[in-house]
Amino acid sequence: MERRTKVVVFLTLFVFLLFVFKLFKIQIIDHERYRKLSRSNYLRVIKVPAIRGDILDRNGEKLAYWKPVFRISVLPGVLNRSKLRKLFKIAGLDSLSYDVDTFSLKRTYITLKRGVGFEAISNIEENIDEFPGVVIDAVPARYYNEDYSCVSEILGYVQEATEEELKKYNLEVGDVVGRRGIEAVYDSILRGRNGKRFLVVDSRGNIVERDPTPPIPPVKGKTLRTTIDANLMVYIDSLFIPYRKGACVVYKPSTGEVLALYTKPYFNSNTFLADFKKLLKDTLHPLINRAIQGTYPPGSIFKLISALVALKTKSVSENTVFKPCTGSFTYGNRTWGCWLKTGHGALNLPHAIEQSCDVYFYQLGLSVGFKRFLDVLDSLNVPLYTGIDIPHEKRGFLPSYEWYVKRLGKYNVTEGYVLNLAIGQGEILFTPISLAVLTGEIAQRGFAIRPYVVKPDKPDTLILNVDSNLFGPVLKGAYLVVNGEHGTARGIALDSIKIAGKTGSAENPHGKKTHSLFTAFVPYNNPEYVVTVVVENAGHGGEVAAPIAGKIIRRLYHIE
Numbered sequence: 001m002e003r004r005t006k007v008v009v010f011l012t013l014f015v016f017l018l019f020v021f022k023l024f025k026i027q028i029i030d031h032e033r034y035r036k037l038s039r040s041n042y043l044r045v046i047k048v049p050a051i052r053g054d055i056l057d058r059n060g061e062k063l064a065y066w067k068p069v070f071r072i073s074v075l076p077g078v079l080n081r082s083k084l085r086k087l088f089k090i091a092g093l094d095s096l097s098y099d100v101d102t103f104s105l106k107r108t109y110i111t112l113k114r115g116v117g118f119e120a121i122s123n124i125e126e127n128i129d130e131f132p133g134v135v136i137d138a139v140p141a142r143y144y145n146e147d148y149s150c151v152s153e154i155l156g157y158v159q160e161a162t163e164e165e166l167k168k169y170n171l172e173v174g175d176v177v178g179r180r181g182i183e184a185v186y187d188s189i190l191r192g193r194n195g196k197r198f199l200v201v202d203s204r205g206n207i208v209e210r211d212p213t214p215p216i217p218p219v220k221g222k223t224l225r226t227t228i229d230a231n232l233m234v235y236i237d238s239l240f241i242p243y244r245k246g247a248c249v250v251y252k253p254s255t256g257e258v259l260a261l262y263t264k265p266y267f268n269s270n271t272f273l274a275d276f277k278k279l280l281k282d283t284l285h286p287l288i289n290r291a292i293q294g295t296y297p298p299g300s301i302f303k304l305i306s307a308l309v310a311l312k313t314k315s316v317s318e319n320t321v322f323k324p325c326t327g328s329f330t331y332g333n334r335t336w337g338c339w340l341k342t343g344h345g346a347l348n349l350p351h352a353i354e355q356s357c358d359v360y361f362y363q364l365g366l367s368v369g370f371k372r373f374l375d376v377l378d379s380l381n382v383p384l385y386t387g388i389d390i391p392h393e394k395r396g397f398l399p400s401y402e403w404y405v406k407r408l409g410k411y412n413v414t415e416g417y418v419l420n421l422a423i424g425q426g427e428i429l430f431t432p433i434s435l436a437v438l439t440g441e442i443a444q445r446g447f448a449i450r451p452y453v454v455k456p457d458k459p460d461t462l463i464l465n466v467d468s469n470l471f472g473p474v475l476k477g478a479y480l481v482v483n484g485e486h487g488t489a490r491g492i493a494l495d496s497i498k499i500a501g502k503t504g505s506a507e508n509p510h511g512k513k514t515h516s517l518f519t520a521f522v523p524y525n526n527p528e529y530v531v532t533v534v535v536e537n538a539g540h541g542g543e544v545a546a547p548i549a550g551k552i553i554r555r556l557y558h559i560e
Contacts, residue, residue, distance in 0.1 A: 043212065044199045046073055047111070047172055050192030051140045053221030055155060055182055057230040058259070063148055064155055064183070064269075066140040070116040072124070078133030087131055090123045091116055111174045115141055135199070142176065144269040148230040150237040152269040153289045154261055154390065154453060156181025159273060182224065185389050186454060192221035226453045227257035235555055236262045239548045245536040247290035247432040250552060253440025253521070253530055256449030256459045260552075261390065261433070263290040292393040295429040296515055296534055299504030299541065300356045300488075302424025304442055304474050306364060307349060309376045311470045315367040318473035319348050322367075325359035329419075336362055336419055339505070353477025354484040356503060358423050365422030370415045373422070374401045381465045383437040384430070388451045397429040425507055435519050436532040437462060442478070443500070443521035443530065445471045478502055479524050488542040489518060492550025497557055498524040501549070503541030513537045518545035522553050529556055 055064035072091055074084075087093075091113050121136055128134070142158045145151075158176040161169070165177055172194060178187035195218035229250075236248050243264070250260035265286040267279055279286055288294060310316040327343040329336045338344065338358040352360035365373060377398060384396035399421075404413045420426040430438070433451060440448035441464040450460040478500040481487045488503040501520030508514055516538040521527040531552050533545040554560075 044075060046135060046137075046197045046199060047174065048195035048197055048215065048218050049139050049174070050194050050218040051220040052142055052158070052176070052192060053190040054223045055190070056223065056225045057148075057151075057228045058226060058257075059229065059231070060225070061148070061230045062145055063151055063226070063228075063230060064142065064144050067143045068138040069114055069141040070118070070121050071114045071137055071139045072112045072116055072121075073135045073137070074110055074112055074131075075133030075135075083131065087112075087124070087134065090127075091120050114139060114174075145230075146268075146270065148234060149268050150233050150262060150264075150266055151228060151230055152181075152272075153263050153266050153291075154181050154226075154228060155269050156183035157269040157272045158183055180392075181390060182226065182453065184391050186224055190221040190224065193219040195219075224454055227259060227455065228261070228453055229259045232552075232555065233260050233262055236260055236548075236552060237264070239551055240264050240535070243535050243538055243544075245284060245290065246538070247294055247534045248548070248552070249291055249432050249436040249530070249532045250556070251433075251436045251440060251451055251530045251532075253437070253444055253448035253527060256452050257455070258388065258451045258453050259529075261289075261291045261388075261453065263288070263294070289390070289392070290432065290534070292388060292390055292431055292433045294534065295394055295396060295431055296517065297426070297428055297506040298424045298430045298435060299506040299515070299517055300358075300424055301430075301435060301502045301504035301517055301519055301541075302428060303353060303356065303361050303422070304478065304502055305377070305380070305382065305438070306361055306373075306422045306424070307353060307474045307477070308380070308442075308464075308466050308470060309373055310364050310368050311473065312380075312466060313368050313372060313376055316349055316364055318350060318476070321346050321348050322360055322363035325357050327359075329359045329362045331362070331366070331416055331419060332414075334416070349473045350477040350480055351484070351486075353474065353502070354480035354488070355486050356481075356488050361422045362419045365418035366415065368418070370413070370418040370421075371401045373418050374399065374404075379465055381463060383434050383441065383448075383462050383464075386433050386437045386451050386462070387460070388433055389454055389456070393433065394431055396431055396434050397427065399427045403427075424504065432532050432534050435517075435534075436530045438464075439501075439519040439521055439530045439532060440527070442471065442474060443527035445475075475500065475524075478521075482520070489520075489546040489550075491542070492520075492546050492553070494550075494554070494559065496559060497522060497553075499550070499553060500524045501546070503546055505540045508537060513539050516544035517541045518549050520546075520549050520553065522556075529553070531556075 051066050054062055057063055093113055144155060157179050159179050161171050161175050161177045178184040196216040198213050200212050240246055246264050248260055248262040251258050265284045267286050324346040325338055325344040327338050327341045344355050344357040347357055347360055378400055437448050437451060445468040446464045446466055448462050450462055481501055482489045482493050482499045489501055499520050499522045501518060504517035506515040506517055516535040518541045519532040521530050531549045533549045535544050538544040
């Protein structure tokens with residue numbers, strides 16, 4: 001009996017201690033867990049989106065900023081199917097795009113739509129008793145300055161993150177990410193950090209208290225100041241009004257700053273997503289950023305490089321004079337024309353650049369030799385790809401001797417191919433940005449800073465592999481293009497500041513007018529700016545592109 005009593009006492013004590021331990025575990029050890037579970041039955045979290053950082057131009061003009069818009073959010077599992085359909089209809093939503101059955105699987109508010117119109121909001125507010133668990137509030141939305149729509153290709157746009165991006169960047173449903181341009185490259189800097197608000201709801205989903213605990217404020221993204229001059233871009237846009245397609249780059253080769261990266265046509269960042277299908281079908285291809293993705297034969301601009309190749313190989317000097325130009329040149333059984341049918345006569349290298357004499361450069365190319373020309377060209381480190389901080393830059397193209405052999409067969413590759421190559425026609429392709437950087441390298445005798453629209457911590461230097469003492473004749477020729485008696489761009493010469501440059505007329509494979517090109521640097525003795533202009537299907541470089549560049553230079557230096 002005594003033994004039985006001891007067992008009962010022991011069991012009673014054991015159960016009591018177990019009960020005490022369980023209470024201790026629930027109230028002390030697992031207190032926070034059960035507190036959260038308890039709160040989750042009545043407390044709901046609603047995301048407060050971060051304000052995306054502003055994007056400014058070099059003068060502080062706002063290019064991209066935020067505005068408050070109405071947002072509709074709904075608590076899952078509160079509204080039945082018919083109520084949800086009615087809510088979708090009022091808000092202007094397609095109910096088929098939402099899986100109503102999955103709403104109940106989430107315990108936080110789901111954003112149904114941002115940017116809801118005032119009329120829809122009023123209708124919902126008037127019938128709010130029908131929609132328990134619905135919250136209407138103001139949230140930030142991305143806007144782009146309509147006065148500077150021509151900057152859209154530089155800026156890009158934003159769009160809701162995909163499922164893959166949500167996981168990759170640890171984002172929340174409804175967060176936006178940058179697409180194209182600065183928005184894409186600097187997305188993590190611009191994005192900021194979301195905040196939270198808390199709501200108390202009853203068992204039916206009705207909100208009984210707002211902010212029972214202090215909200216967690218969102219953190220605004222960083223503001224970016226770019227090197228772009230938005231008003232200069234608008235001015236360039238006005239100069240392109242008569243033309244359908246083209247591009248323009250204004251660049252500081254000594255610092256890397258890009259003041260203008262203009263392309264035509266362009267899209268509007270505010271309406272990009274709504275206009276996307278229309279943009280895809282547009283035959284002018286506004287989704288191509290021609291400043292960094294348009295590839296063009298450089299035409300006679302390439303004669304500056306041809307001259308450097310010949311100088312590097314010691315095939316010519318500044319005073320080399322070939323057979324006089326009579327308007328054509330015969331090699332083998334083919335006659336090659338010069339752009340001036342009456343001919344240029346006898347010229348040395350700077351004057352051949354000044355007048356852009358094709359016949360001179362045919363002979364210059366032959367003096368170097370086809371294979372040697374290509375091998376030396378390959379060694380120059382020509383900036384076919386600049387690495388500018390705008391995504392999807394396209395690489396230009398310079399053929400190699402091996403490329404010709406593979407394409408044409410060893411016995412079909414003849415010296416005659418160097419004639420076309422030496423005047424910048426045929427297979428050579430450059431983008432406007434690469435032409436601008438190349439111009440900067442020539443202007444500064446072999447180097448330029450990598451272009452950018454947002455200043456990096458440490459800008460890179462791009463180097464053209466040519467001895468600095470070889471640039472003299474080429475620079476002299478570029479000066480004469482604008483300031484010489486027979487210069488192909490003499491119409492843009494200024495007394496107050498000396499411009500140097502080179503015109504080009506690139507053949508159009510589609511049989512229309514040639515593309516008009518011009519690239520310039522100014523001032524001649526101490527280059528501050530490079531201005532490169534490409535106008536598609538517009539004619540000769542000296543007639544169209546050069547006058548546009550001249551007006552841009554006048555504006556840069558405030559010359560009437």
